[in-house]
Amino acid sequence: AQKITQTQPGMFVQEKEAVTLDCTYDTSDQSYGLFWYKQPSSGEMIFLIYQGSYDEQNATEGRYSLNFQKARKSANLVISASQLGDSAMYFCAMREGPSGGGADGLTFGKGTHLIIQP
Amino acid sequence: DVKVTQSSRYLVKRTGEKVFLECVQDMDHENMFWYRQDPGLGLRLIYFSYDVKMKEKGDIPEGYSVSREKKERFSLILESASTNQTSMYLCASSKLAGGGDTQYFGPGTRLTVL
Numbered sequence: 001a002q003k004i005t006q007t008q009p010g011m012f013v014q015e016k017e018a019v020t021l022d023c024t025y026d027t028s029d030q031s032y033g034l035f036w037y038k039q040p041s042s043g044e045m046i047f048l049i050y051q052g053s054y055d056e057q058n059a060t061e062g063r064y065s066l067n068f069q070k071a072r073k074s075a076n077l078v079i080s081a082s083q084l085g086d087s088a089m090y091f092c093a094m095r096e097g098p099s100g101g102g103a104d105g106l107t108f109g110k111g112t113h114l115i116i117q118p
Numbered sequence: 119d120v121k122v123t124q125s126s127r128y129l130v131k132r133t134g135e136k137v138f139l140e141c142v143q144d145m146d147h148e149n150m151f152w153y154r155q156d157p158g159l160g161l162r163l164i165y166f167s168y169d170v171k172m173k174e175k176g177d178i179p180e181g182y183s184v185s186r187e188k189k190e191r192f193s194l195i196l197e198s199a200s201t202n203q204t205s206m207y208l209c210a211s212s213k214l215a216g217g218g219d220t221q222y223f224g225p226g227t228r229l230t231v232l
Contacts, residue, residue, distance in 0.1 A: 004160075043226040044225045091161070093161075095219055105177075106221060107163075110159065110160040111160055
């Protein structure tokens with residue numbers, strides 16, 4: 001079974017609209033972390049936002065927020081007021097186990113290709 | 119700002135060649151990682167290291183080895199390159215503890231094996 005599922009392979013959104021990118025995860029750990037990365041056509045992975053499993057508040061970073069629903073194992077990324085420069089691949093990722101507990105790598109979803117239309 | 123650099127953006131090699139991909143980070147991070155990225159498969163972890171001279175296998179280590187002689191540098195080695203190793207290779211680094219273990223990535227190396 002996939003540990004990270006992103007069900008939207010591609011999305012088209014009008015500029016200035018809000019966007020929700022879906023991510024569900026599967027883990028039996030109580031302590032874990034969830035990340036979103038953006039990958040523009042240049043190829044670099046850009047860190048956007050982080051949510052720890054014990055964080056009570058949803059994470060926010062500027063126009064990005066993470067809608068964390070622990071019981072549903074869902075960690076959707078919300079981009080408010082989308083811009084043309086938001087067009088990119090977006091990846092959801094998970095670290096299992098506590099922060100600082102080891103150097104295990106992240107498990108990534110397959111990504112969502114977001115295209116913002118003028 | 120964290121900076122992770124990779125030695126080449128694009129690389130073309132022939133089957134059977136030994137290939138070195140170099141990664142350097144300037145933030146004194148303990149952890150370093152190598153991933154490969156293929157269309158439709160996302161990123162998959164090849165190897166990681168949590169200290170100098172230490173290494174651990176990731177999900178797809180076959181056909182690869184790594185070297186970490188200095189804290190800031192992590193090398194990925196393809197002993198005998200094959201066409202199925204044509205891919206985008208991404209290096210990342212993170213602190214050992216704190217900060218959510220956020221991994222910061224380099225720009226990637228697109229390797230083509232002919």
